[in-house]
Amino acid sequence: MKPHLKDHTTFRLGGPCRELRTACNPDDALRILEAWATDSRPWLPLGGGSNLLVADAGLPDHSILRLAPAPEAGPLSADVAIWAGTLLDDLVADACSAGLSGLEDFSGIPGTLGGAVCGNAGAFGRALSDVVAAVDLWTPSRGLHTLSADALDYAYRSSALQRPPLFPCAVLRVHLRLTPVPSPAPLLARRAEILALRASKHPDTAQVGTAGSYFKNLPPATPGGRRQPAGALLEAAGAKELRVGGAYVFPKHANILVTDPATATAADVHALADLLASAVLARFDVPLVPEVRAWPP
Numbered sequence: 001m002k003p004h005l006k007d008h009t010t011f012r013l014g015g016p017c018r019e020l021r022t023a024c025n026p027d028d029a030l031r032i033l034e035a036w037a038t039d040s041r042p043w044l045p046l047g048g049g050s051n052l053l054v055a056d057a058g059l060p061d062h063s064i065l066r067l068a069p070a071p072e073a074g075p076l077s078a079d080v081a082i083w084a085g086t087l088l089d090d091l092v093a094d095a096c097s098a099g100l101s102g103l104e105d106f107s108g109i110p111g112t113l114g115g116a117v118c119g120n121a122g123a124f125g126r127a128l129s130d131v132v133a134a135v136d137l138w139t140p141s142r143g144l145h146t147l148s149a150d151a152l153d154y155a156y157r158s159s160a161l162q163r164p165p166l167f168p169c170a171v172l173r174v175h176l177r178l179t180p181v182p183s184p185a186p187l188l189a190r191r192a193e194i195l196a197l198r199a200s201k202h203p204d205t206a207q208v209g210t211a212g213s214y215f216k217n218l219p220p221a222t223p224g225g226r227r228q229p230a231g232a233l234l235e236a237a238g239a240k241e242l243r244v245g246g247a248y249v250f251p252k253h254a255n256i257l258v259t260d261p262a263t264a265t266a267a268d269v270h271a272l273a274d275l276l277a278s279a280v281l282a283r284f285d286v287p288l289v290p291e292v293r294a295w296p297p
């Protein structure tokens with residue numbers, strides 16, 4: 001039987017793919033990618049599936065490379081290269097314990113380091129681009145090579161890794177630049193504070209499907225200001241009243257779409273997202289842009 005992507009995404013949605021292979025280190029990933037390249041097979045990289053909405057029809061022609069955590073991680077230092085399949089939150093915990101600052105604000109973000117680097121994930125006004133020095137990536141045309149962060153065209157929740165000519169690529173290793181601090185205590189305290197905040201504000205992913213915030217926040221109203229939360233516009237536009245099939249808006253946060261795993265389809269989520277974006281456009285004349293990536297791309 002073909003693998004189903006619903007088993008590999010936090011929305012718990014998505015149909016079959018042609019083949020799904022899992023790599024736990026760069027050598028395994030390279031072996032798989034180079035074999036696929038010999039028959040020009042369409043493929044895509046997958047991390048934790050926590051920022052993805054995969055169509056109900058799946059991607060029957062695509063092979064999927066899932067980058068998964070290695071059984072054992074090496075020691076951390078201020079300038080370090082990390083396997084892209086490492087879970088971001090495990091890395092944050094290790095960095096905080098080792099007294100290395102730079103990642104603590106990303107506590108609790110699900111998914112892998114590679115997925116976070118690709119989408120420039122972040123929180124509290126900080127993003128992965130603040131700490132990425134370079135990436136080792138594989139592309140069909142250039143094979144394995146290294147690009148410095150300057151070449152990744154980082155912006156809010158966006159990078160050149162998401163677009164041609166780099167896309168599709170697989171980030172295999174991420175070079176981070178962290179800052180040693182005298183004591184881990186403040187980093188661990190910040191981490192605990194953020195984890196508690198997230199637990200109080202976010203859905204319980206054991207109960208419902210979700211990919212976190214569905215739309216990107218809006219540019220600041222004044223230069224240098226904070227981004228305007230899309231959730232505020234959605235709430236004012238009546239988002240919390242809307243539902244399509246098994247997809248609805250999380251009652252505590254109008255920008256988080258959740259699904260009932262027993263009944264929801266990806267089509268329900270797309271239809272609900274369209275309704276929400278139309279409501280905000282009609283009321284505020286503001287076009288919302290999805291942060292969640294749709295597959296097929």
Ligand SMILES: Cc1cc2nc3c(=O)[nH]c(=O)nc-3n(C[C@H](O)[C@H](O)[C@H](O)COP(=O)(O)OP(=O)(O)OC[C@H]3O[C@@H](n4cnc5c(N)ncnc54)[C@H](O)[C@@H]3O)c2cc1C
Nearest residue numbers: 047048049050051111112114115116121122170171211212
């Ligand atoms: C409850 C919840 C809370 C969340 N909170 C936040 C938050 O605070 N801030 C935030 O930014 N996001 C948040 N997210 C979204 C998500 O966790 C992040 O975007 C995360 O970084 C995605 O990583 P992933 O490994 O799951 O990527 P995936 O969902 O697996 O992939 C996302 C995209 O990246 C590509 N990709 C993945 N790995 C690689 C790789 N190694 N090389 C090249 N491309 C790759 C995929 O092809 C896909 O296009 C949240 C999600 C949930 C469910």
